[in-house]
Amino acid sequence: MKKFTSIVTDFNNHKKDIATFFQGKFISDDYIKIESDVAEGFIIFHKLSDNDHFIVFNIQLKDDVEYELDYSNAEHFDRLAAFFNNETYVKSIDEETDQLIQYDGFYTCDKEVRIKGKIKKGDFLQHISFFHTTDIFDNYINEKVRNYYKTQKHFLIYLDNRSELNNFKKTLINIFTYPPEILNKVLKIKLHELKYILLARLFNLDIDKLSTKNTSISNYHLKIIFEIRTSILEDLREKPNVGDFITKYGIHKTLLQSLFQETFGYTIYNFFTAQRMEKTKEALIDKKMSTTEIAYEYGFSDVQHFSKQFKKFFEQTPSNYFKKFNIK
Structure with a gap:
């Protein structure tokens, strides 16, 4: 050592x-x-x-x-x-x-x-x-x-489940294989991008839902909220049941929501919604499933429901998203 x-x-x-x-x-x-x-x-x-x-x-x-x-x-x-x-x-x-x-x-x-x-x-x-x-x-x-x-x-x-940082890290690992004289130049551009990913995330913080106190989440509570996060990500078809989490971990609802919000910037339900919608967007880009299949895969009642939620979240319909990125 x-x-x-x-x-x-x-x-x-x-x-x-x-x-x-x-x-x-x-x-x-x-x-x-x-x-x-x-x-x-x-x-x-x-x-x-x-x-x-x-x-x-x-x-x-x-x-x-x-x-x-x-x-x-x-x-x-x-x-x-x-x-x-x-x-x-x-x-x-x-x-x-x-x-x-x-x-x-x-x-x-x-x-x-x-x-x-x-x-x-x-x-x-x-x-x-x-x-x-x-x-x-x-x-x-x-x-x-x-x-x-x-x-x-x-x-x-x-x-770690936001597409911009996922994509950044994948690109970064590839850039690491470049010859040093090229690596240095390309990496400097990517670091500017990372700075703006940081700024964009801070820009979108919902301050009204965050504590204004200097807090440090205990490792015990951190483990709990990451277990909850994992269970949500394992099944993005089903809306998370906060009551089940409260029963399982013996933690007060207000404290649980507060800790989750402090850590991830979302309430439990809004985290689920954001992750689900990000995954549908990635699926559209991937082109392996139709819009109908994507709606079913991620638990929407029908294509119309999916289209309505997608537009609410991204301010455009799935079909317009296809056209914007020349996806055929």
């Missing part, structure tokens, strides 16, 4: 600590090639501006690694968004309980945190960290959402 610890003060300090630990070689100022007894692969650094930058990891571990990063003294950013996380624990400086992060999507926090975790030998670390100031929201996020975001020490937004 190798241990990586770093007290991050600025971007260059962070780069050097990472390069030293993984025994990597700087091919350029923003590209580290790693072929060591710790890992193999590469790490890329990309600056959008003096205060906004990404770190992209694409490495396979050759030994077990335990890490702990302290960002509380960092001067180069206000907040961090972490995408495609392996099992990671996060703790604010003034909190006692570690928060477990182990699902696709993104975790966002201010810099008053310590992040720690373990990666096993043979595991792939394909992770992206986005360090930024709150200025990036000024032209895109309304004041209500911006103020909410700024007051939260840390919170979780999971997008």
Whole structure:
């Protein structure tokens, strides 16, 4: 087991600590090639501006690694968004309980945190960290959402079943196979895209349904709501029965809905609806089923019901969606 610890003060300090630990070689100022007894692969650094930058990891571990990063003294950013996380624990400086992060999507926090975790030998670390100031929201996020975001020490937004992040990750894995001179150029474009995926998700937060307090969901409750999420995704034909969840887990309805909303940005029913409609849209693009078959597959009473719900959700009918994307 190798241990990586770093007290991050600025971007260059962070780069050097990472390069030293993984025994990597700087091919350029923003590209580290790693072929060591710790890992193999590469790490890329990309600056959008003096205060906004990404770190992209694409490495396979050759030994077990335990890490702990302290960002509380960092001067180069206000907040961090972490995408495609392996099992990671996060703790604010003034909190006692570690928060477990182990699902696709993104975790966002201010810099008053310590992040720690373990990666096993043979595991792939394909992770992206986005360090930024709150200025990036000024032209895109309304004041209500911006103020909410700024007051939260840390919170979780999971997008692992949203098509935009799924598609991004699939493309990213393919891009990782490009030659370095091409990879670097293409990746910089994709990182700008990821920034706007983050902004779009924050833009759509329903602040009125979220708690305005700084909250940290316990790992016990997090496990429950992810089990509920999994059961919903396993059968998108049937509307979820909240009463069954309450009985199974012995949790109060108000608390359950609040925790689910805090984590996924939707009530349980609205999460089900959003996921179901996203799947019907993907099915239309896939072209393997007719509109009638899609309606049946996802539990709509008939094609008319499906068409009405699709238009309500996407502001266009399924047939117009076909035409818009030249699907024949």
